[in-house]
Amino acid sequence: MKIIGLLLPLLLCLSARAADKPDLALTGKLDGRDNQTYKLVPFDVPAGVDRITIDFAYSGRDEKTTIDLGLLGPGGFRNNAFRGWSGGNKSRFTVSATDATPSYIVGPIAPGRWNLLLGIPNIREKAHAEYTAKVYFSRNGRIPDLLDExxxxxxxxxxxxxxxxxxxxxxxxxxxxxxxxxxxxxxxxxxxxxxxxxxxxxxxxxxxxxxxxxxxxxxxxxxxxxxxxxxxxxxxxxxxxxxxxxxxxxxxxxxxxxxxxxxxxxxxxxxxxxxxxxxxxxxxxxxxxxxxxxxxxxxxxxxxxxxxxxxxxxxxxxxxxxxxxxxxxxxxxxxxxxxxxxxxxxxxxxxxxxxxxxxxxxxxxxxxxxxxxxxxxxxxxxxxxxxxxxxxDRSLEFTAKGPDFDAEMGDEVKLAQNTKADFSLKVANVGGGSVEIVIDGRIANVIDQPKIADASRTFAFTWTSDGHRHWLRADVRGADGKLSLIGNPIYVNRVAPAASP
Ligand SMILES: [Zn+2]
Ligand SMILES: [Zn+2]
Structure with a gap:
């Protein structure tokens, strides 16, 4: 049972890209005494970080509690390190040397003590609120998943x-x-x-x-x-x-x-x-x-x-x-x-x-x-x-089915000598045009009737491998003979070139 318990999350991770985990979670509590005050929530930014992204959430909105947000770099206002203020209008923001969420100021990310700046324009006398600021540090220019939804x-x-x-x-x-x-x-x-x-x-x-x-x-x-x-x-x-x-x-x-x-x-x-x-x-x-x-x-x-x-x-x-x-x-x-x-x-x-x-x-x-x-x-x-x-709406879908693979454009497959694969080319909305199958750079005569009589048509051919390296792809020409769609190859038995000196 234990093994299954371990395997399942692993499989889930493989099937979907795991979201970034925050580097820090800054939490705190507020009550009526904090009404109309400002608070600093300190956090340390290590060297090498080139982007800070913050995702902020708090409770008590139903009681009209409001928390405003801002950001101060090392030294704060006195060090000219004010990095912006979004009031209550954004709960997620990012700052880096190249770009920042509007309300925030672009600039290098200095390592050291930063502060999330909280303003509390309203919390009722008997109200309580909890907040969490998830802080994500990026390195090497990586854009976090949070900004790439x-x-x-x-x-x-x-x-x-x-x-x-x-x-x-x-x-x-x-x-x-x-x-x-x-x-x-x-x-x-x-x-x-x-x-x-x-x-x-x-x-x-x-x-x-x-x-x-x-x-x-x-x-x-x-x-x-x-x-x-x-x-x-x-x-x-x-x-x-x-x-x-x-x-x-x-x-x-x-x-x-x-x-x-x-x-x-x-x-x-x-x-x-x-x-x-x-x-x-x-x-x-x-x-x-x-x-x-x-x-x-x-x-x-x-x-x-x-x-x-x-x-x-x-x-x-x-x-x-x-x-x-x-x-x-x-x-x-x-x-x-x-x-x-x-x-x-x-x-x-x-x-x-x-x-x-x-x-x-x-x-x-x-x-x-x-x-x-x-x-x-x-x-x-x-x-x-x-x-x-x-x-x-013009489309080209070039696929191959072999003894142990289903491939689409761009895929690499292995196909032993004298083994067959079924290739299929589905073309839509190029009526009156024609298709070309290109094998190793030359147009190959593998389709009897390359004309696309109707707007859309599916072509098929069977190809037998000689065991060597080949690449097969498809192009589509329009009724005027001009190149209309250019397909990427399916690679058979590709051997990657060796490292250059
Ligand atoms: Zn250009
Ligand atoms: Zn150019």
Whole structure:
């Protein structure tokens, strides 16, 4: 019986991500004598903490007891360490060097004695109240679960744009007067993405993370649009998005601290970041400085998670990232194909009626829920496809069933020589188009009738393994012959490349 008692919680932990536990729980009692007073609740912040998040609860609200909140760093007001006051309007807040909940002040987290500041505007003479402040310390830029609660709890296919620029870099749009261009406020960007019907966007301004604080304010309002932490690492020898972290990172590839891209990528890996190489096939020059991928020495692709195979509307052009991506897959790397609009004008999509701008292309991700960690986990796993024109409803589901596996896009399976697997390709809302199965980078003639006669169709083929390493994926072309959906591979017998010297 004891063993079962131990096993059950363990299994529950494996099936669902365990929530963070608070580092401290500060508790206390108040009564009528505390009416209209201020109290300090001290707590010690260890070195290395870069974010404090506080979740506050108290009893007695039914008796009109009210407790206001504020925060003081080491030395308090006298040391210019006042970190904000939210009165009775927020029960949960966070402060860090890059972002803070509105009412609170962004700044470094100094180790030492901090104080939660309580104000008690009302507690009746005979009333009693108890409060608990759960304090969460973050390190290494980790965003606690408390700040990453899913916007939508259910598993599903979520549509978003992983690459765009706004006021925090070189994104601009027409101001109120309609004349000229100004740095485009993040609100306009988020509003455009919401109107476009997207579920998530990554705010990938060039090298900076100043957008983090605006995100902290905007996210509660955009409760159907997840705003992913992002930046575009923009160097003289290539661009790559780093998603999932707001920690500032030295991007100066070629300087003393960051001699090469591998150093930068290793630093990004320490932040649990998700890295995609952007628009790899561009000519670098005076028109687009550092845009092409010319990293020397060659990067260790194991430090990269994705390739941006479509940037804006380049899918069927000579500068498409698809051949670059497929060349990496052929070497044995497991890299997720993603798309990004690289939009620099949030109003562009509405002015152009959606043909370009935010959401073109869209990356569609099969995630456990709509939260940052679930989306990035799904992207790392390759459970995604690119919708080149950013439709709202075109879909591609490529799966494989073997003797001992059910696989979806991005999965790795083992299939012994002369063993068969049944592949299935379900396509929706690309009527008049056709499908292509790509095996090891070449279009394979495994489907007799590749036309999609109706709006939606399911294709199937059986494939026999030769015991070697292969990758199989599917693309869909529209009725006009243009690439419409780009699927990620199912990897068979993949052998990961050895460590580079
Ligand atoms: Zn770029
Ligand atoms: Zn860009």
């Amino acid at each position: 899913p916007l939508r709890a259910q598993a599903g296919w979520y549509r978003g744009d992983l690459h765009m620029h706004g006021a925090h870099s070189d994104g601009s749009c027409t101001p109120q007067s309609g004349k000229g261009k100004v740095p485009c406020p993040l609100f306009v960007t988020a509003q455009a993405a919401a109107e476009r019907g997207l579920d998530f966007i990554a705010l990938s301004d060039h090298n900076t993370v100043s957008q983090a604080n605006a995100v902290r304010e905007l996210q509660p309002y955009f409760d159907r649009l997840l705003l992913l932490a992002g930046r575009e690492l923009t160097t003289f020898t290539g661009h790559a998005n780093l998603l999932g972290s707001w920690v500032p990172l030295d991007f100066r590839v070629g300087s003393a601290g960051v001699p090469d891209w591998n150093t930068l990528l290793r630093n990004a890996a320490r932040l649990d970041g998700f890295v995609s190489i952007n628009h790899p096939i561009r000519l670098s020059g005076e028109i687009c400085m550092g845009c092409g991928w010319t990293a020397k020495p060659e990067v260790d692709m194991r430090l990269v998670q994705a390739i941006e195979v479509v940037n804006g509307n380049d899918a069927d052009t000579a500068i498409s990232g698809i051949p670059f991506w497929q060349a990496q897959l052929d070497k044995g790397y497991r890299l997720t194909a993603v798309g990004g609009s690289d939009d620099h004008n949030a109003k562009q999509w509405s002015e152009s009626r959606g043909a370009i701008g935010i959401g073109t292309p869209t990356t569609v991700v099969h995630a456990a829920n709509l939260s940052q960690h679930a989306l990035l986990d799904a992207l790392r796993a390759g459970h995604a496809y690119v919708d080149v024109f950013g439709s709202k």
